[in-house]
Amino acid sequence: MIFGDFGLVLNVLTIAILSFSFTLFVVSLLIVQLNRLLSQFNAKSRSRLLWCIVTLPWVVSFLSVVILVFPELFKWQSAWLTSPLHWHHIYTFSVLSWHGVSLLLFSTLVLLLLLMKSVKAIKIISNFNLLNEFSKPEAMPNGCMIIDSKNVSAFTSGLLKPQAYITQGLHDQLSSEESCVVQQHELAHAKYSHPLKKYTFSIFSTFYPNQLGCRLNESYSLALEQTADNAVLALISDVTLISKTIIKVTRLQSFIKTSQQEPVAGCAFTTHPFELRIRYLLNDNKGNSFPYLLVLISAITIASISTFSVDFIHHSFEHLFSH
Secondary structure, eight states, X not given: OEETHHHHHHXXXXXXHHHHHHHHHHHHHTHHHHHHHHTXXXXXXXXXHHHHHHHHHHHHHXXXXXXXXXXXXXXXXXXXXXXXXXXXXXXXXXXXXXXXXXXXXXXXXXXXXXXXXHHHHHHHHHHHXXXXXXXXXXXXXXXXXEESOSSOOEEEEOSSSOEEEEEHHHHHTSOHHHHHHHHHHHHHHHHTTXXXXXXXXXXXXXXXXXXXXXXXXXXXXXXXHXXXXXXXXXXXXXXXXXXXXXXXXXXXXXXXXXXXXXXXXXXXXXXXXXHHHHHHHHOSOOOBOOOHHHHHHHHHHXXXXXXXXXXXXXXXXXXXXXX
């Protein structure tokens, strides 16, 4: 048994874990419907909605802790609302109970995931430094670096200081206008720190089931690519040129590789099907703007259901394993 403030901390973590897991389960069940909803919004709003989805379990777990542990923060005087929302023995934590088991399992999972992501971050930084050794920073006045390679590729890499790259092999096979489109696209990724955002997003999505996490990463990556395409369109109004460049680069790469896997912390020019990007570019209606009211109502609803469910689970287990 652990008593006092440390027991309070461990109980708070247990509440957060239960709420996190329940919210993760609910959102995972709604992913299919959410994908249909996401297609109705423009790229910028879609990326924000995806952030809301991956961070929702963390936000809800925090709210559940506040509601269950610190009820004095809310002026709830009605007995029908205050009586069910409480946590038994908040200053007492049993290590050998179901509380201790759930806390141990979740803590181990989080530590393993953070360790894996830390190792990947170190590799990304190492690869970023290696890329700069093979690049020609003086070749491009706009800041885009040329890599001395015959491969056909263009991408943006780097977490804290993102850098746009284009290989010499690709640059030589494009006209000056086409090369400008590719460079501006990658420079947009660097300007908006898309590699860092993409890597951070992947950390949150890791907690979802593997298949759902990959789907979320792909949706977010596509939204970033379409955002970069829009940035190019703001500078180069010729949508036909941009579309033809996307198709040309995709075909040039198809002669070398049948498939390309995009790095988790990088933005490659031709990772996603070009049809989705071109269709979005040609469509005058880019989609709806961010639905603030819908997000707020959904968050409150899920937080309420999660909090009451966690409290119910807690009381059920306490009754089953009464001590």
